[in-house]
Amino acid sequence: MNILTYLIPVALFLGAVGLAAFVWALRSGQYEDSDGAAERILIDDEE
């Protein structure tokens, strides 16, 4: 059972990392133009 003492914190930590990544993506506006992001890969860079 001793294994639980560090497995649970590890699981929670990984979950929290996922949550933080999502909130960061949300804040930096990555969900603001989901249609545009899909189309932009088709634009050729001229430079």
Next chain:
Amino acid sequence: MSCCAPGAETALDLALPSDDEVRLAARQLGNGVSQIDLSVPGVHCAACIGTVERKLNALPGVVSARVNLSTRRVSIQFEGGVPPLVPSLASIGYPPHLFDAAQESGDQALAELIRAVAISGFAAANIMLLSVSVWSGAEGATRDLFHWVSALIAIPALFFAGRIYYRSAWSALRHGRMNMDVPIAVGITLAYAMSLYETATGGEYAYFDASVTLLFFLLIGRTLDHIMRDRARSAVIGLARLQPRGALVLLANGLREYRPVSDIRAGDQLMIPAGERVPVDATVDAGSSDIDASITNGESAPLPVAPGSRLSAGMLNLSAPLTITATRPVSDSFLAEMTRLMEAAEGGRASYRRIAERVSTLYAPVVHLTALATFLGWIAFNGDWHQAMTIAIAVLIITCPCALGLAVPIVHVVAARKLFEAGVMLKDGSALERLVDVNTVVFDKTGTLTLGSLRLTNAGKIAQDHLAIAQELAGHSRHPVAAAILAVSIPPGEQLEEVSEVPGCGLQGRSGTIVWRLGRAAWAAPDAKGLQGTVLSRDGVPVASFMFDDIVRPGARDMIANLKRDGFGVEMLSGDANSICASVADNVGIETWSGELMPVDKVSRLSSLGAQGRKVLMVGDGLNDAPALAAAQVSMAPATAAEIGRQAADFVFLGQRLDPVAYAIEIARGANRLVHQNIALAIIYNAIAVPIAIFGYVTPLIAAIAMSASSLLVIGNALRLTGPANVPSNPIRPREREAAA
């Protein structure tokens, strides 16, 4: 240029915002940099994004330009004066529009909802993980540890995600009302409190997972609902503004200054160039021109104006610049009058109560009484208050309206998406419910049944070379009659010299020594008696006369025939002359109509229909329709409608065809069936689960399975609406249009 034909899906052909308007709308970011967001409805694909961004970034002064394809907007940062943004965009085929940034505050609520979904999702997943270990047999100290960890994770979820429900429940209770959020708030709080007590005393069952997953599921429904309404709202805001933001004021010292409309006072002298709208009620001082008043009073024919004529706010100046004196400030003008009428008229809508509300006023008391009765029953049975409490809370959790909270919004989200694909924007879920009972459809004429633009009807009877000369002349004017003559496609004729426009009369040009005139009969051919309408004359001798009528929207006749076949009452109300109304009504097959109505008359006609027990769908576009749109049970407006009309309407449809009206009714009825099925499913689920809970057989495992299963069932049922259906023939999705081409 690009794969998409910009403007193909909308009939918007309006004056573009001027640089002055852009300057007024831009906001300062500091360091001399300003930002302006423009709506560009024509942007559809990667090529469009590339074209627009390249063009804008090449302009001097532009710091950055970025297109948002989801909202069809481009946001531009620039330094110093306003670069020629609008003309540049228009020149590459993407005419931009301004929109009100003030209406953008809804984003805050959405951000809060998404954050709440993320946090409750995180908590639900982790607590569920621990709960599964408990269910699979963790015991003693391990189980207690897992419960404590769960309790800890649940705290931020209850705080961030739960407060949305606490707030809503509290405001409902404070106003003496009941909504679905009250049993939710009570359920999750009691479940958490009891679980905490159980954990502290080393008990076997804790409901942390139930209270958090419940929040997670409910928040998903709520967020989807919010996104749907946001999307429709931003699409509606993205359409062109018909009300100018400012006007050129002539100051006493002879200078001119561009001022916001709200700063214009009675007595100010204004310049209105051709192609702009009159910002406030005014009288004409100097100049003569033609005025398009269709959006204000429904009259389809342009009116000539001269010094002394009175103008209402919202009228469009067509042919020549006018100097006018404001008679009333904007807060007092025609537009404001319409707003007041609208507020007075909002009757049918305010008294309507949504299905979810009606269900919840019954549901919440029944649930709470059942839980109380269970508690008292068990105390009477064996006197164990702890057991009685545990079972009563299990009843509350199992009846927590998870499926019921999803039942209505999820159907509305699916329906709104389907409507959106067909070019209909739904602003509010309750409009779908109100649309279901409609049995009478009332149409406005100009701009609604008709497109509000003229069509040449006798092109075939006019000699080709005369028509070519008429087109040569008409090319120099923005008058709707000229546009109608230009719309006929024939090979170009000879070039004329010295073409000039005589406002209120017509156009004149010279070919060698011959003088050609196109315009009012009395001006173009003053000697010919008895001629009416528009004629082409050669040295004063009439050679051709032109007949016009307002273009009826394609498919209007069939759509109205279908409505009548399905048992709807159909009526037409118009501000236009009776003779014109009669011919349009006959053309589209409407028997009941009235013409020459004032805005108030339309409202009183609607209330008399309402008094007869008719449920009215009002379809209208003009400023003069706005009060009627607000007074009707439910209302629709075409995208070309006056801004105030679009805001008053529950649905806004794009495109030239009227079919979305019938389609929306069809979708509303389909959605209504599914909503009722979903509510029935939720009630059946309760009928089975509640007895099990009352007799004390519910464990956290059973609660989790029952809640998830009923939610999935309800969502699955709602998705049945996405099945194939007969979409009207003007889908707005560009990809479909390309695929069809």
